[in-house]
Amino acid sequence: MNEMQGRHNAILENRSRLMLTGVTDVECFNEEVISLYTQLGELTIRGKNLHINEMSVDSGDLSVEGDISSLVYGEKDLKKRLSLIGKLFR
Template sequence: METYQKKLDKKIVKHEIKIVDRKVLEVTGVINIESFDSQEFLLETTCGYLAVRGDNLHIKNLNLEEGLVAIQGNLFDMGYIDESITPGEKAKGFFSKLFR
């Protein structure tokens, strides 16, 4: 099985999170955006899946070649999900199970 580190063109990309005033979330080491809407984002990172919840969320900056994503809006919570998501599984259903 290929590790997360190898998925970004064999580069070792450091995963970091920066939050500015609960309004902007900057994440490095992002491999893919699995799903998103104005209330929930699911990011695949080099350290696993990162779930972000909030209100009026939108992408401020996106550069998947460099593994960078910035999300703007009112941030409520975030956390890592250790289970992998099966292909075709919707994030809404996944989040509804996770945040009951």
């Protein structure tokens, strides 16, 4: 495993600012849910008034602000979207 592969950090400040590294894709987002994929699997962020402030496709850094209530990690090996059939058999 090289240095960039499997790199992911999450820093939550005062439940209002979240800084992530290792983000590979953002599936969907609105003011209550942000669903994304990191180098170590899927991540769902829930809260109120959520806003993506910064996102760097090159470095995989992402900054979120809002009233963050939960961070839920999904399958560790799931690093990209599933097809419709893949979601049915999940």
